[in-house]
Amino acid sequence: MHLFLLIGLLAFSVLAVLLRDLLKSAISLAVASIFLALLFFLMNAVYAGVFEISVVAGLITVLFITAITLTRGDGDVAESRKHRIIFPLFFLVLAVVDLLVMKKLLGQIPAIQGSESGTFSQVLWNQRTFDLVGQVGAISAGVLAVLALFRRDDMHGTASKGGSHE
Amino acid sequence: MLFLFIIVPLVLAGLLPLLGKVSKRLLPDLLASAAMLFLLVLAVFSARPLIADGGIIQQAFWFGAPLNIRLLLDGFSLFMLFTISLVSFAVTLYSINYMEHYGAKANYYALLLVMIAGMNGLVLSSDLFTIYVFLEVAAIASYALVAFGRGHDELEASFKYLMLSAVASAFVLLSIAVIFGVSGGVSFGVVAQGLKTLNIKTVVGFCSGLFLAGFGLKAALVPFHSWLPDAHPSAPAPISAMLSGVLIKVSGVYAMTRIFLGVFGLTPALTTVLTIMGIVSIFVGALAALGQNDIKRMLAYSSISQIGYVVLGFGIGTPLGILGGLFHLFNHALFKSLLFLNAGAVEQSTGTRSLDKMGGLAKVMPLTAATSAVGSLSIAGVPPLNGFWSKLLIIIALVQARMHVLAVLAVLGSVITLWYYLVLQHQAFFGKLNEAWQGVKEAPFWMSAATVLLALLCIVTGLAFSFVIRSWLQPAADVLGQGVGVALNFIGF
Numbered sequence: 001m002h003l004f005l006l007i008g009l010l011a012f013s014v015l016a017v018l019l020r021d022l023l024k025s026a027i028s029l030a031v032a033s034i035f036l037a038l039l040f041f042l043m044n045a046v047y048a049g050v051f052e053i054s055v056v057a058g059l060i061t062v063l064f065i066t067a068i069t070l071t072r073g074d075g076d077v078a079e080s081r082k083h084r085i086i087f088p089l090f091f092l093v094l095a096v097v098d099l100l101v102m103k104k105l106l107g108q109i110p111a112i113q114g115s116e117s118g119t120f121s122q123v124l125w126n127q128r129t130f131d132l133v134g135q136v137g138a139i140s141a142g143v144l145a146v147l148a149l150f151r152r153d154d155m156h157g158t159a160s161k162g163g164s165h166e
Numbered sequence: 167m168l169f170l171f172i173i174v175p176l177v178l179a180g181l182l183p184l185l186g187k188v189s190k191r192l193l194p195d196l197l198a199s200a201a202m203l204f205l206l207v208l209a210v211f212s213a214r215p216l217i218a219d220g221g222i223i224q225q226a227f228w229f230g231a232p233l234n235i236r237l238l239l240d241g242f243s244l245f246m247l248f249t250i251s252l253v254s255f256a257v258t259l260y261s262i263n264y265m266e267h268y269g270a271k272a273n274y275y276a277l278l279l280v281m282i283a284g285m286n287g288l289v290l291s292s293d294l295f296t297i298y299v300f301l302e303v304a305a306i307a308s309y310a311l312v313a314f315g316r317g318h319d320e321l322e323a324s325f326k327y328l329m330l331s332a333v334a335s336a337f338v339l340l341s342i343a344v345i346f347g348v349s350g351g352v353s354f355g356v357v358a359q360g361l362k363t364l365n366i367k368t369v370v371g372f373c374s375g376l377f378l379a380g381f382g383l384k385a386a387l388v389p390f391h392s393w394l395p396d397a398h399p400s401a402p403a404p405i406s407a408m409l410s411g412v413l414i415k416v417s418g419v420y421a422m423t424r425i426f427l428g429v430f431g432l433t434p435a436l437t438t439v440l441t442i443m444g445i446v447s448i449f450v451g452a453l454a455a456l457g458q459n460d461i462k463r464m465l466a467y468s469s470i471s472q473i474g475y476v477v478l479g480f481g482i483g484t485p486l487g488i489l490g491g492l493f494h495l496f497n498h499a500l501f502k503s504l505l506f507l508n509a510g511a512v513e514q515s516t517g518t519r520s521l522d523k524m525g526g527l528a529k530v531m532p533l534t535a536a537t538s539a540v541g542s543l544s545i546a547g548v549p550p551l552n553g554f555w556s557k558l559l560i561i562i563a564l565v566q567a568r569m570h571v572l573a574v575l576a577v578l579g580s581v582i583t584l585w586y587y588l589v590l591q592h593q594a595f596f597g598k599l600n601e602a603w604q605g606v607k608e609a610p611f612w613m614s615a616a617t618v619l620l621a622l623l624c625i626v627t628g629l630a631f632s633f634v635i636r637s638w639l640q641p642a643a644d645v646l647g648q649g650v651g652v653a654l655n656f657i658g659f
Contacts, residue, residue, distance in 0.1 A: 047346070051295070055339065059302050063332060066306060070313060070325050129234040130226075134287055134299030137176055138306055141280045145310030147183060148273040 002042060009035035017087055026064035033057045050128055058135055062142035069146055167212060168237040169226035171247060171286040174201055175279035182279070186272020195262045198275040202258045205282075206251040213244055217641060221652060223292065238292035238354075240652060241641025242428075242492075246289040246420050248638060249496055252623075253411045253503045254282050257404040260507050260616035263609070264404055264514065274314060274402075281307035281408065285416040294342045294425070295352040301338070301384070301417050305331050308413055312401040323400035330383055330393040337380030338421075341373040358429050358650040370430060377425055378439065385418020387477060388447040391470045395454070398469065399462035399519070403510020406462060410469040411503035415495050419473065423480050423491075423646065431650045432483045440481025445572055447474030448579035456586045460519045461509045464590060465502065471583065472498045472545065478576065479560045480646075482567050489643040490559030493635065497544065497552040497627065504541040504620035508534050511609035511617065512594060516602075521590065526599030530606045533614050535595040537621035542591050544624040546584035552627035 012032035019025040033056035040049035178201050185193050216222055221240030226233045258278070265271050284304030291297045309331070313324035346352050348369055349360025361370055379390065386394035394414070398406045426436055451471025458464035476498065479491025511534045512527060513519050528535035544551040547558075557580055564573035608614065627634050645652055 054299070059299070062306060063302070063328070066309060067325070067328055067332075070309070070321060070328065126234050128295075130236070130287075130291070130293070130296050131299045133172060133176070133235065134284075134296065134303050137172075137280055137283055137287065137303035138299070140176065140179060141277065141284075141303055141306035141310065144179065144183070144273060144276050144280060145306065148270060148277055148310050149313055149316060151270045151273065 002039065005035050005039050005042070008032075009039065014091065018084075022068045023065065026061055026068065029064070030057045030061040054128070054131060054135055059138050062138055066142055066145050069149060167208075168216075168224045168239055168290055169228075169233075169235065170208060171205060171213075171290060172283050173228075174204065175283040175286070179276040179279035179283065182272045182276040186270075191266075191271055194272040194275045198279065199255070199258045199262070201279065202251065202255040202282075205286075206248075206255050209244065209248045209251045213239060213247060217241055217244055221645065221655070236292065237290040239290065240645045241643075242420075242424065242645040243289045245492065245496070245638055245642035246416060247286060249499050250282060250285050250289070250412050250416065253408065253499050254278075256503060256507070256616045256620050257407050257411075259612050259619070260407075260510075261404045262612040264510055264613055265402065267514070268314060268402060274311075277307045277311050277314075278405075278408070280304075281311065281413070285412065288416055289420060292355075293353045294345065294357060294429075297421055297424075298335070298338055298342055301421065302335060304413060304417055305335070305384075308405075308409060311405045312397050312409070314402055314405065315400075320400045323396040327393045327397040330390075334380045334383035334390075337376045337383070341376035341380065344369065344373050344376075354424075354429050355654060358431075358654050361430065362650065362654075371435070374426070374430060374436060377422060378443075381418050381422035381425075382443065383418075385414050385422065385473055385477070386470050387418070387443050387473060388450045388470065391447070391450070394470060395463055395466045398466040398506075399460060403462075403506055403513065406465075406510070407503035407506040410466065410506055411499045414469065414473060415476070415499065419476055419480070419495060422477075427480070427483075427488075427646045427649060428652055429650060437481055437483050440477055441569065441572060444474045444476075444478030444481050445575050445579075447471060447477065448576065449474075449582075452579050452582040452586070456582060456589070458586075459521050461512065461521055461524075461590065461594065462506065462519050464521075464586065465505050465509060468505075468545065468583070468586070469498075469502055471579065472502065474579070475557065475560055475576065478572070479556075479563065482560075482563050482569070484563050484567055485643060485647050486559060486566060487563035488646045489635065489639055490556055490561075490563050492639050492642050492646075493559060493631075494553075494556035496634075496639070497556045497624070500620055500623050500627065501541045501544040501553060504537060504617055504624065505545070507613070507617050507620070508538040508541065511613050515606045515609065521593040523602075524594040524600065525597050525603075526595070527603060527606070528595040529599045530603060531595075531608050534609055534617065537617040538595060539591060540621040540624050542587035544628070546587050547580045548584070550628045552624050552631065555628060555631040 009032050012028045012035060016025050016029040016032060019028060033052055037049045037052035037057065040052055178197060182194055182197065185197070216239055221238065223236050223238055226235035226237060265274055268274065281304050284300045284307060287300035287303065288297055291300060309324050309328045312327055313320045342352060345357055348364060348366060349357045351357060351360065383390040398409050401409060426432060448471050451467050451474060455464045455467035455471060458467060472494070476491050476495045479487045479494060509519070511531070512524065515531060516524065518524070540551070544553040547553045561573050561576050564576060
């Protein structure tokens with residue numbers, strides 16, 4: 001199970017970097033963060049899992065999508081071929097380093113004295129209920145932002161400000 | 167009952183886009199104004215008696231069923247709720263006429279309501295992570311509101327604001343993560359207790375630095391201010407009033423003050439940093455405002471300068487300094503909202519924000535000119551208007567704390583403020599009427615009603631300052647004066 005989740009996390013993280021469509025890239029990042037959150041839950045880091053889902057998969061995705069919608073689609077920046085080669089190369093080097101040294105390094109972390117308790121539903125619904133209200137607010141803000149910024153001009157006027165005296 | 171401050175604007179925001187299909191103007195205007203009035207009445211008459219014996223933690227209910235939501239109300243949070251509700255009410259009245267030109271009023275009000283729900287949630291939170299969540303709620307709504315006009319400048323300003331605000335959020339979140347790691351919790355009480363027990367000055371210093379950068383960006387303190395002079399002028403005038411009037415105070419100053427004074431405890435190092443940032447902001451903002459020709463940009467730079475006074479007051483850390491900071495925060499919410507609303511009225515009537523092209527507008531817009539004069543004199547600290555008393559308290563607090571040089575600089579900053587506001591008044595409203603503006607008319611009824619309301623509040627707050635201090639400010643100052651004691655009282659709730 002852990003392996004499956006790790007592969008999912010890596011695959012969607014790589015996609016988030018490699019995809020040229022910003023919207024798809026942001027969604028890949030959100031999916032990757034869901035895999036990471038599930039890993040947190042399996043490793044009994046329930047708080048971290050809840051924060052990962054609420055912040056990265058929720059809030060930050062809303063932020064990214066709002067940012068993408070605020071920019072126009074005609075602003076594609078040409079990327080040099082060098083970047084396409086450098087990232088996979090960098091990724092491979094890091095993976096090798098991880099395999100060689102991470103196990104040893106992880107053993108050096110002192111025992112964490114945190115007091116996380118409760119299942120996912122307990123933490124989400126019972127302990128962080130107020131945050132859920134905030135999540136609803138953040139998602140509402142994102143949806144309303146899209147509705148407001150992509151509205152069709154109605155009979156009262158357009159986006160222009162000011163009067164007609166100038 | 168306190169949950170109504172969050173759930174009423176949030177539910178109404180969800181309904182408004184649907185109701186907007188039935189009635190494009192009347193229903194959104196009516197419901198949004200009624201909701202703001204309801205929140206104002208709730209703050210004044212229902213919430214205030216709750217803190218008669220000090221702060222409370224109240225459980226939220228949803229249709230009679232208890233929810234696992236606990237809201238913190240003390241003198242400081244009530245003071246902020248009152249300020250938010252008051253300015254929001256005036257802004258909503260003003261929007262009835264002003265937003266006609268933009269269209270999509272239902273969506274506009276919905277976003278405004280979400281922003282208010284976010285600010286109210288932040289103020290009622292007793293937990294660092296919840297502060298972050300509601301900070302984002304208010305911020306996301308504000309990005310869209312800045313870009314609401316959808317012109318090039320609006321979109322560019324909104325994008326810049328979004329990017330810098332995202333950096334601020336990252337700083338805040340990182341600091342919360344570190345604090346959670348060392349203290350084992352995120353609620354104010356647990357964090358205050360944890361930090362007190364562990365005695366880890368380096369980690370607290372690191373987290374303070376991150377919070378300072380994060381909330382400093384949100385409050386537009388120098389050197390984190392670069393986004394504000396673009397974002398605030400580009401937004402529709404009522405949103406400029408909300409952003410400068412309350413949002414930078416709630417998401418920047420309130421959050422920073424609550425954490426530094428109420429959870430971490432004010433240290434001599436933090437006092438030094440806050441007072442320096444305050445005084446630098448006063449001067450950078452004031453000198454930059456002096457050189458502006460765009461009326462809204464001048465007001466935006468002025469906000470940086472005035473926030474400097476507020477932070478300077480809090481930074482002193484003495485009871486009088488805190489009281490002065492709180493009073494100036496409230497006063498700035500009133501007069502800066504007023505001035506932005508007036509600038510919007512002038513822009514809508516003349517089609518320009520350039521001071522060079524104005525002149526003599528007092529002859530055709532007497533009410534706007536008069537209320538603008540009240541706002542300008544108030545912000546410049548002319549007695550007996552409200553700005554005079556708050557600046558006086560801060561200056562006396564500086565003298566009492568033996569910070570004489572800072573006291574002199576604060577007075578000098580006020581003189582520069584008077585200078586550029588006289589320039590603004592002179593160029594916009596006095597002198598010979600520019601021929602191009604012969605046909606200009608006074609602002610419509612609701613826009614004038616909002617500005618008159620705020621101008622009257624500036625005058626009344628100045629004349630009845632001792633009543634305002636006794637009834638609204640002292641309970642808030644007492645909370646901050648107790649330092650981490652307040653947070654420790656709420657452990658286990």
